[in-house]
Amino acid sequence: MEFWFSERHTPNVKFSIRVDRQLFSGQSELQRIDVFDSPEFGRFLVLDGYMMLTEKDEFIYHEMITHVPLAVHPHVKDVLVIGAGDGGVIRELTRYPDIERIDMVEIDPMVVEVCRKYLPQTAYKLDDPRVSIYYADGLKFVRSCNDQYDLIIVDSTDPFGPGEGLFTREFYGNCYKALHDDGIMVNQHESPFYNEDAIACQRAHKRIVESFPISRVYQAHIPTYPSGHWLFGFASKKYHPLKDLDDKRWNARGLSCGYYTTMLHKGAFYVPAYVEELLKDVEHEY
Amino acid sequence: MSQLSQKRAPIYEALEEFKKMRVVPFDVPGHKRGRGNPELAELLGEKCVSMDVNSMKPLDNLCHPVSVIRDAERLAAEAFHAAHAFLMVGGTTSAVQSMILSVVKRGEKIILPRNVHRSVMGAMVLCGAVPVYVNPECDARLGIPLGMSVSAVEEAIRKNPDAKAVLVNNPTYYGICSDIKRITQLAHQNGMLCLADEAHGTHFYFGEGLPLSAMDAGADMAAVSMHKSGGSLTQSSLLLIGPAMQEGHVRQIINLTQTTSGSYLLLSSLDISRRNLALRGKETFEKVKELAEYARGEINAIGGYYAFSRELVNGDSIFDFDVTKLSVNTLDIGLAGIEVYDLLRDEYDIQIEFGDLGNILAYVSIGDRMREIERLVSALSEIRRRFAKSGADLMEQEYIDPEVAVSPQEAFYAETESLPIEETAGRICSEFVMCYPPGIPILAPGERITRPILDYIAYAKEKGCSMTGPEDPGIERLNVLKGD
Numbered sequence: 001m002e003f004w005f006s007e008r009h010t011p012n013v014k015f016s017i018r019v020d021r022q023l024f025s026g027q028s029e030l031q032r033i034d035v036f037d038s039p040e041f042g043r044f045l046v047l048d049g050y051m052m053l054t055e056k057d058e059f060i061y062h063e064m065i066t067h068v069p070l071a072v073h074p075h076v077k078d079v080l081v082i083g084a085g086d087g088g089v090i091r092e093l094t095r096y097p098d099i100e101r102i103d104m105v106e107i108d109p110m111v112v113e114v115c116r117k118y119l120p121q122t123a124y125k126l127d128d129p130r131v132s133i134y135y136a137d138g139l140k141f142v143r144s145c146n147d148q149y150d151l152i153i154v155d156s157t158d159p160f161g162p163g164e165g166l167f168t169r170e171f172y173g174n175c176y177k178a179l180h181d182d183g184i185m186v187n188q189h190e191s192p193f194y195n196e197d198a199i200a201c202q203r204a205h206k207r208i209v210e211s212f213p214i215s216r217v218y219q220a221h222i223p224t225y226p227s228g229h230w231l232f233g234f235a236s237k238k239y240h241p242l243k244d245l246d247d248k249r250w251n252a253r254g255l256s257c258g259y260y261t262t263m264l265h266k267g268a269f270y271v272p273a274y275v276e277e278l279l280k281d282v283e284h285e286y
Numbered sequence: 287m288s289q290l291s292q293k294r295a296p297i298y299e300a301l302e303e304f305k306k307m308r309v310v311p312f313d314v315p316g317h318k319r320g321r322g323n324p325e326l327a328e329l330l331g332e333k334c335v336s337m338d339v340n341s342m343k344p345l346d347n348l349c350h351p352v353s354v355i356r357d358a359e360r361l362a363a364e365a366f367h368a369a370h371a372f373l374m375v376g377g378t379t380s381a382v383q384s385m386i387l388s389v390v391k392r393g394e395k396i397i398l399p400r401n402v403h404r405s406v407m408g409a410m411v412l413c414g415a416v417p418v419y420v421n422p423e424c425d426a427r428l429g430i431p432l433g434m435s436v437s438a439v440e441e442a443i444r445k446n447p448d449a450k451a452v453l454v455n456n457p458t459y460y461g462i463c464s465d466i467k468r469i470t471q472l473a474h475q476n477g478m479l480c481l482a483d484e485a486h487g488t489h490f491y492f493g494e495g496l497p498l499s500a501m502d503a504g505a506d507m508a509a510v511s512m513h514k515s516g517g518s519l520t521q522s523s524l525l526l527i528g529p530a531m532q533e534g535h536v537r538q539i540i541n542l543t544q545t546t547s548g549s550y551l552l553l554s555s556l557d558i559s560r561r562n563l564a565l566r567g568k569e570t571f572e573k574v575k576e577l578a579e580y581a582r583g584e585i586n587a588i589g590g591y592y593a594f595s596r597e598l599v600n601g602d603s604i605f606d607f608d609v610t611k612l613s614v615n616t617l618d619i620g621l622a623g624i625e626v627y628d629l630l631r632d633e634y635d636i637q638i639e640f641g642d643l644g645n646i647l648a649y650v651s652i653g654d655r656m657r658e659i660e661r662l663v664s665a666l667s668e669i670r671r672r673f674a675k676s677g678a679d680l681m682e683q684e685y686i687d688p689e690v691a692v693s694p695q696e697a698f699y700a701e702t703e704s705l706p707i708e709e710t711a712g713r714i715c716s717e718f719v720m721c722y723p724p725g726i727p728i729l730a731p732g733e734r735i736t737r738p739i740l741d742y743i744a745y746a747k748e749k750g751c752s753m754t755g756p757e758d759p760g761i762e763r764l765n766v767l768k769g770d
Binding site for chain 2: 139140168169172
């Protein structure tokens with residue numbers, strides 16, 4: 001039997017994974033949710049036909065979106081996570097005993113429910129006592145927050161569909177307002193490679209540059225995402241992602257990771273020339 | 287054809303039928319189902335260009351409808367509780383103008399509020415009627431023109447018993463309604479007709495808990511912008527008439543200025559939209575109301591903004607308020623409405639309907655979802671955080687009572703001279719000056735130019751309002767009547 005999951009990465013490029021069986025398929029108020037088992041990538045979650053995570057490579061994304069800001073900011077206590085219904089970011093955050101509060105805002109309760117049931121690898125820390133889950137529109141939630149978080153992690157879907165509002169100027173501005181004076185915002189920043197993704201990536205960067213005094217982009221290699229080359233945004237009011245990296249402090253924590261190291265942290269901010277150019281194009285006015 | 291019901295869409299059905307016949311076109315339009323204009327076909331889609339066809343027997347003729355267009359008009363009339371409905375393809379401007387041309391002739395008077403749309407003034411230039419303006423009261427805090435009070439209409443009727451008709455905005459651009467039922471009764475008691483500009487009131491015919499529609503108030507004619515809240519294509523509209531009007535006469539008037547090549551894209555969009563409204567309008571507008579109410583609550587919670595609503599209702603000049611209109615006063619954050627309008631577009635990629643000196647209007651409709659509402663609210667919250675100022679230097683928008691020196695037609699066609707705008711105080715203007723949107727004239731042909739009017743024009747220009755009308759696009763000069 002040939003049973004394949006395919007996702008179009010562009011109108012002319014397709015990415016396929018052989019599927020063993022489908023475990024779940026459902027339609028929430030916002031999107032279609034599917035879970036499959038595959039021989040190569042293990043279990044994987046799909047929203048509206050777009051691959052969100054696989055058991056095999058999710059560690060890369062979740063480590064990179066979490067540990068980079070935490071190795072920079074000296075005292076993260078209050079964290080807001082937008083999206084992240086699969087629990088992967090929460091899992092990484094709960095490894096830090098000095099984090100006191102984690103507010104998670106997910107728009108779709110069904111995503112959380114499905115991940116709790118089928119993806120314990122990422123979801124098993126969602127019941128940590130420091131975690132409060134709010135089922136709300138991220139844009140709306142952050143609007144009423146003022147000066148109350150050290151770190152905001154924006155673990156969004158793509159800039160079309162339900163996640164669209166999380167790529168807007170108003171959202172980044174609201175995040176700025178929700179952070180303390182030395183706060184950091186890290187966001188899923190799309191891929192710079194295929195044309196359409198690159199435009200979304202550039203637009204997001206432009207809007208963040210307009211909203212934060214420090215705005216840098218870093219990269220990771222994620223095999224199941226379009227082109228495999230993925231970016232994250234590091235936006236900050238005070239701390240510089242490289243100058244303020246405290247590798248001794250972070251390494252003293254003794255956290256073992258599969259992808260992140262403080263050495264890689266430094267390298268991740270050195271992006272390819274074409275990406276630098278793409279980003280610079282929207283920076284010069286500011 | 288089988289029995290007519292609101293579930294039918296006769297023009298749409300005829301087009302579908304026509305497509306199946308695969309008729310070879312040796313008639314206009316010359317693009318021949320898009321084959322002659324591949325770029326256009328690519329842009330609009332093959333289906334769209336293949337429906338852009340000419341009047342012909344199976345598709346009826348808008349100038350003299352006898353089959354499917356006639357049926358579509360009958361269904362529209364039924365849906366809108368009218369004696370007859372005319373499908374219009376020249377925008378609601380054409381519906382308003384046909385309405386006025388149907389009831390007043392050269393030298394005859396028509397009673398109307400000053401905050402009428404420019405199309406009303408245009409109609410008077412065309413037919414030579416003389417406007418009798420009723421002062422729409424002005425809300426001092428919001429700086430917006432309101433509805434006509436019944437006593438002001440009574441007074442105008444008493445002073446002008448020879449007037450032929452009264453025109454009512456139902457509602458205004460901002461969603462404010464006059465007591466149209468009482469005004470219609472007054473007009474009828476005095477042998478006058480009552481007309482309604484319902485460019486912003488299509489949904490009144492279908493939603494619940496919304497202001498009274500013109501046809502239900504007993505008015506004689508109404509121009510309804512189906513393309514606004516009704517969901518049809520831009521430029522499509524309806525003209526409704528009550529039982530006192532003669533259908534044939536109104537059709538003749540419409541045919542004076544309306545195209546003989548009515549677009550089937552527009553006509554079918556009217557037909558389908560009417561069907562949607564008749565079948566699902568009630569639920570649709572319930573949803574629109576909820577979205578607007580939610581947005582109002584959230585915007586008022588930001589602080590500084592005032593998203594106004596039914597609390598303004600005073601039983602007279604604000605007889606009722608259309609809660610689907612999301613009008614927001616911005617003066618307390620120290621920004622003019624037009625400034626907020628520009629910031630929303632330039633900084634946040636959000637295009638709203640209009641900004642005037644003190645207010646913005648975000649158009650909420652059938653096509654909106656909660657996520658867009660959240661973006662709008664969040665952007666307004668950000669604008670306050672980033673740009674709010676103390677509001678001391680903002681001028682309020684005020685009603686300036688116009689002095690009609692000669693009829694609009696006489697002034698429009700008179701011998702004129704061009705003067706620098708600063709030197710025109712005291713002279714009679716021969717052209718329109720409008721702030722667009724909302725397209726309500728500051729000056730109309732035949733009106734005397736005064737100092738306060740010139741100050742207002744200068745201020746609106748400075749604030750970045752888009753000013754239109756005069757021959758000189760920069761509005762540095764105005765045309766005035768020679769030797770007055």
